[in-house]
Amino acid sequence: MTLEPIFPKILSVRRIPGADPALLRAYGADPGRHTSLGLITVDQDDPTYVALDEATKHAEVDVVYARSFYAGSAHASGALSGEILGVIAAADPAEIDAGLDAIIRCLEHDACFYAANAAGTVTVFPHVIASLGRYLSAQAGIAPGSPMAYLVAPPMEATVGLDAALKAADVTAVKVFPPPTETNFAASWLSGSLPACEAAAMAFAAMVVEVAGAPRER
Amino acid sequence: MNELHTSRTRELVAVLRRELGGAAPLPPPPPVPEIPLPPARIWPTESHRSSYAERTAGHTTALLGVGHCGTRYHTDLVLQFQAELAVAHGAVATELEADWAEKNGLLPLHTRVSSHREFLLRPDLGRRLNDASVERLRAEARKGVDVQPILADGLSAVACMGAGMELLGHFTRACEARGLSVGTPMCAHHARVWLEDEIGEIVGAKVAAILLGERPGLGTGDGLSAYLVYHPKVGNTDGNRNMMSNIHARGIHPNEAANKLAVLARAMIQQQTSGVSLDLRPLLAELGDAVSGKPQAPQARVRLVEVPR
Amino acid sequence: MRGVNLSVSIRGVSWRFQSVKEVLAKANPPKSGDDLAGVSARDPVERVAARAVLAGLTLGELRRSPVIPYEEDELTRVVEDNLDESAFSAIRELTVGQFREWLLSERSTGPLIRAISPGLTPEMVAGVCKLMSNLDLMVAGAKCQVVVRANNTLGLPGRMSSRLQPNHPTDDVLGILYTTREGLSYGCGDAVLGVNPATDTPESTAEILRALHDLRLRNQIPTQHCVLSHVTVQMKALDLACPMDLMFQSFAGSEKGNRAFGISVALMDEAYDKMRRLTTNQGPNFMYFETGQGNALSSEAHHGADQVTMEARCYGFARRYKPFLVNTVVGFIGPEYLENGPQITRAGLEDHFMGKLMGLPMGCDACFTYHASMSQDELESLKVLLCAAGCSYLMSLPVGDDIMLNYQSTSFHDIPSVRRLLSRRPTPEFDAWLNHVGIMKGDNPGERFGDPSVIR
Numbered sequence: 001m002t003l004e005p006i007f008p009k010i011l012s013v014r015r016i017p018g019a020d021p022a023l024l025r026a027y028g029a030d031p032g033r034h035t036s037l038g039l040i041t042v043d044q045d046d047p048t049y050v051a052l053d054e055a056t057k058h059a060e061v062d063v064v065y066a067r068s069f070y071a072g073s074a075h076a077s078g079a080l081s082g083e084i085l086g087v088i089a090a091a092d093p094a095e096i097d098a099g100l101d102a103i104i105r106c107l108e109h110d111a112c113f114y115a116a117n118a119a120g121t122v123t124v125f126p127h128v129i130a131s132l133g134r135y136l137s138a139q140a141g142i143a144p145g146s147p148m149a150y151l152v153a154p155p156m157e158a159t160v161g162l163d164a165a166l167k168a169a170d171v172t173a174v175k176v177f178p179p180p181t182e183t184n185f186a187a188s189w190l191s192g193s194l195p196a197c198e199a200a201a202m203a204f205a206a207m208v209v210e211v212a213g214a215p216r217e218r
Numbered sequence: 219m220n221e222l223h224t225s226r227t228r229e230l231v232a233v234l235r236r237e238l239g240g241a242a243p244l245p246p247p248p249p250v251p252e253i254p255l256p257p258a259r260i261w262p263t264e265s266h267r268s269s270y271a272e273r274t275a276g277h278t279t280a281l282l283g284v285g286h287c288g289t290r291y292h293t294d295l296v297l298q299f300q301a302e303l304a305v306a307h308g309a310v311a312t313e314l315e316a317d318w319a320e321k322n323g324l325l326p327l328h329t330r331v332s333s334h335r336e337f338l339l340r341p342d343l344g345r346r347l348n349d350a351s352v353e354r355l356r357a358e359a360r361k362g363v364d365v366q367p368i369l370a371d372g373l374s375a376v377a378c379m380g381a382g383m384e385l386l387g388h389f390t391r392a393c394e395a396r397g398l399s400v401g402t403p404m405c406a407h408h409a410r411v412w413l414e415d416e417i418g419e420i421v422g423a424k425v426a427a428i429l430l431g432e433r434p435g436l437g438t439g440d441g442l443s444a445y446l447v448y449h450p451k452v453g454n455t456d457g458n459r460n461m462m463s464n465i466h467a468r469g470i471h472p473n474e475a476a477n478k479l480a481v482l483a484r485a486m487i488q489q490q491t492s493g494v495s496l497d498l499r500p501l502l503a504e505l506g507d508a509v510s511g512k513p514q515a516p517q518a519r520v521r522l523v524e525v526p527r
Numbered sequence: 528m529r530g531v532n533l534s535v536s537i538r539g540v541s542w543r544f545q546s547v548k549e550v551l552a553k554a555n556p557p558k559s560g561d562d563l564a565g566v567s568a569r570d571p572v573e574r575v576a577a578r579a580v581l582a583g584l585t586l587g588e589l590r591r592s593p594v595i596p597y598e599e600d601e602l603t604r605v606v607e608d609n610l611d612e613s614a615f616s617a618i619r620e621l622t623v624g625q626f627r628e629w630l631l632s633e634r635s636t637g638p639l640i641r642a643i644s645p646g647l648t649p650e651m652v653a654g655v656c657k658l659m660s661n662l663d664l665m666v667a668g669a670k671c672q673v674v675v676r677a678n679n680t681l682g683l684p685g686r687m688s689s690r691l692q693p694n695h696p697t698d699d700v701l702g703i704l705y706t707t708r709e710g711l712s713y714g715c716g717d718a719v720l721g722v723n724p725a726t727d728t729p730e731s732t733a734e735i736l737r738a739l740h741d742l743r744l745r746n747q748i749p750t751q752h753c754v755l756s757h758v759t760v761q762m763k764a765l766d767l768a769c770p771m772d773l774m775f776q777s778f779a780g781s782e783k784g785n786r787a788f789g790i791s792v793a794l795m796d797e798a799y800d801k802m803r804r805l806t807t808n809q810g811p812n813f814m815y816f817e818t819g820q821g822n823a824l825s826s827e828a829h830h831g832a833d834q835v836t837m838e839a840r841c842y843g844f845a846r847r848y849k850p851f852l853v854n855t856v857v858g859f860i861g862p863e864y865l866e867n868g869p870q871i872t873r874a875g876l877e878d879h880f881m882g883k884l885m886g887l888p889m890g891c892d893a894c895f896t897y898h899a900s901m902s903q904d905e906l907e908s909l910k911v912l913l914c915a916a917g918c919s920y921l922m923s924l925p926v927g928d929d930i931m932l933n934y935q936s937t938s939f940h941d942i943p944s945v946r947r948l949l950s951r952r953p954t955p956e957f958d959a960w961l962n963h964v965g966i967m968k969g970d971n972p973g974e975r976f977g978d979p980s981v982i983r
Contacts (some may be wrong), residue, residue, distance in 0.1 A: 004235075105223060110228070111225075127227065201230065280693075280924075291940055300903075342563070386664075400796065436933070
């Protein structure tokens with residue numbers, strides 16, 4: 001049914017309490033500050049980026065690595081690969097546990113894609129982050145604690161949707177990722193007040209649903 | 219963590235869903251697709267039988283090559299199956315008509331069973347006559363005969379009322395042709411196989427032969443079985459009996475069955491025994507496979523549902 | 528028995544029973560077979576009274592009260608002489624009511640139940656069964672995991688297997704093979720390719736075994752085969768040097784009942800030993816047993832006990848031989864023992880639970896004869912209930928119709944239907960083969976599903 005949540009599947013979660021320095025370096029951690037890693041694979045990438053950012057708000061962890069896999073979870077290299085591997089690093093293994101708890105909580109209860117048509121063949125991610133963590137704020141170049149609308153859809157829907165979002169509220173596009181992303185979607189990050197981000201995100205979702213229902217104007 | 223987790227985005231999307239009509243009790247149906255006709259069916263539409271069904275038909279009556287819809291059956295197979303089941307259940311449920319025995323000139327007897335349900339649940343009561351029948355048997359039946367045939371309903375009154383009289387008639391003549399004296403023709407209602415022991419004992423027959431409807435199979439409700447026992451008496455077990463099953467038009471014909479049963483009865487009297495201790499070897503030429511313990515050929519499966527076009 | 532309380536009062540009316548055997552019988556839910564035997568409760572209140580008394584008996588007391596005395600019955604002796612004393616001592620003080628709660632509690636996991644299983648006697652298992660509702664039986668039965676190995680591995684979580692039963696009224700080998708090929712093409716047959724023969728001779732048993740073995744090798748199918756003739760006939764067939772993966776026998780719950788089947792403990796020990804030396808099966812489990820409520824009474828060998836307790840005693844005997852398969856043929860015996868759909872359903876769930884609790888790889892032939900009051904829909908429901916309860920395997924026949932034994936069981940189409948409904952797969956080895964030949968594609972039918980020409 002349209003706009004029903006599609007829940008992300010957590011495919012694997014592992015901890016490496018005393019990681020080898022070479023491994024730490026290879027995945028972007030600093031052996032001088034970090035001893036331990038936490039790893040997660042999920043079948044939806046964008047909710048996971050949001051969840052990784054969420055972890056930085058609840059634990060002393062850094063998101064050192066997060067990459068989507070080419071063409072998404074439908075073309076995964078194995079049953080546990082999904083479409084993203086996220087890695088958090090910390091000085092203390094207990095912080096890794098707290099960080100992983102926050103990630104799982106966010107994936108189970110908050111960030112998720114939604115069906116944009118009845119058949120579920122078009123999906124949309126119109127997510128509003130009320131308060132950015134250290135990870136996404138650095139990526140977006142805006143201050144931690146700011147609100148942000150994180151908008152994703154397939155190429156056509158995302159492009160028409162972004163236009164609707166920008167016109168719906170007083171928001172600015174801090175980043176636009178035209179298609180194709182690694183998973184062949186298109187995305188944008190919008191900044192503004194929390195009500196403006198919310199209005200923009202919902203205008204985006206409504207337009208994606210509209211395009212999915214009437215793809216050809218001529 | 220036991221805190222209640224809420225998601226602002228999920229709440230916003232839920233509001234949007236309602237605004238877009240998602241709160242209607244049922245979502246609008248998807249557009250009607252073109253529905254292709256399914257592939258032509260296999261069993262039992264003769265013109266469309268699968269090659270596997272064709273190939274296997276000479277070797278088994280199992281329903282093979284029937285295909286599938288998803289993981290389930292095609293509709294015509296469902297109807298064939300339900301028709302076969304209805305035939306079997308119908309045969310079990312049918313009661314012997316109250317005056318059927320008398321109308322056919324048979325001495326009517328009744329067991330201690332008082333209802334059809336009790337008949338199914340209490341085999342012990344179906345093995346003994348009620349008091350009135352014992353009296354009547356004592357008063358009216360011929361005593362001291364060689365063979366006492368007993369027609370009975372068993373688990374298929376349909377079979378009994380169908381080919382029962384034919385089998386009884388043939389069997390009586392086949393025994394007499396072999397010089398055996400035959401007792402009063404009789405018919406027992408709500409009867410089990412072992413009833414022949416009590417009846418045979420009362421009339422003092424050398425051999426008792428009960429001819430009764432057998433437990434129906436799928437699509438077959440009209441088969442008769444015959445159980446013969448030498449020196450019938452209450453307390454005999456199945457090891458004392460010889461039997462022949464599958465007696466009906468598509469199996470062993472009543473006429474053929476009657477002759478073989480008479481051969482068996484004469485052998486019992488000659489050897490003065492029956493059941494496992496009866497030596498069947500000298501009889502094989504006359505009996506064939508029918509009572510040698512070898513399995514019977516399957517009956518043909520007939521198409522039951524025909525819709526005129 | 529001294530010291531055992533056999534009385535209770537309900538709304539001020541007191542009920543007193545004469546023996547543990549009487550309590551066990553009267554606690555049983557209604558079964559036409561118990562009525563026929565004259566051992567059932569007269570009314571629902573007496574039934575509850577018996578259950579209340581039963582709930583207060585300890586498992587130790589039940590061990591001391593086998594329904595047939597040690598001196599009179601070799602099955603009682605087999606159970607008593609081989610009981611695991613340390614497992615028994617862990618649960619001996621529990622009452623039957625407490626045992627029910629222990630089985631259902633979250634703390635009692637499958638492995639924990641498995642650990643106490645060797646300390647249970649049939650009377651304990653039958654006793655707790657009588658205090659359980661159908662859903663209780665399913666919940667507790669689903670916890671018990673029994674994994675056994677032959678040419679494949681049966682009983683793993685998330686799996687449900689099936690016996691392919693290609694019976695033929697004249698043992699026409701070609702007819703048997705045609706039916707087998709059709710069944711395999713629906714994903715059936717991972718428990719066993721098992722034929723009930725029409726002719727009980729060593730030669731015909733060997734002929735069918737060879738034909739099935741050849742089919743299995745030709746197509747490299749990871750399963751096992753069996754001809755369900757009398758055990759003595761199979762022993763002679765082994766002398767004919769034929770391949771035999773599983774050896775079969777029907778069991779009753781008393782020495783006298785088994786005598787009517789032509790078997791004894793000594794004979795089964797000999798058969799087991801012979802099979803251990805000569806089987807072609809790759810794994811450590813190679814025996815196959817069938818049971819069914821009412822089979823002791825049908826040979827007047829029930830010793831005044833109810834049919835659920837007699838059934839549990841079959842399992843006490845069966846576990847001596849670490850079988851690969853055990854199934855109850857639940858509706859085959861006829862309405863004089865199980866009258867209708869509800870009784871057959873109840874018995875299927877009871878037997879599965881009791882067998883699993885005693886550590887057996889329990890399957891069920893969910894079936895009815897045409898003179899029982901059961902509908903096709905009720906039978907289909909029972910298959911779903913059994914699968915949900917973790918039943919190791921069901922039967923499978925063309926359209927569920929046994930053309931030799933004249934009864935209705937599970938069909939080739941039912942197995943993939945139930946598996947998909949409840950997310951079950953066949954044994955892993957067989958599953959891999961089905962995917963390899965294209966009959967299945969993961970959880971779903973593959974391109975060659977239902978196409979017997981895929982089997983050579």
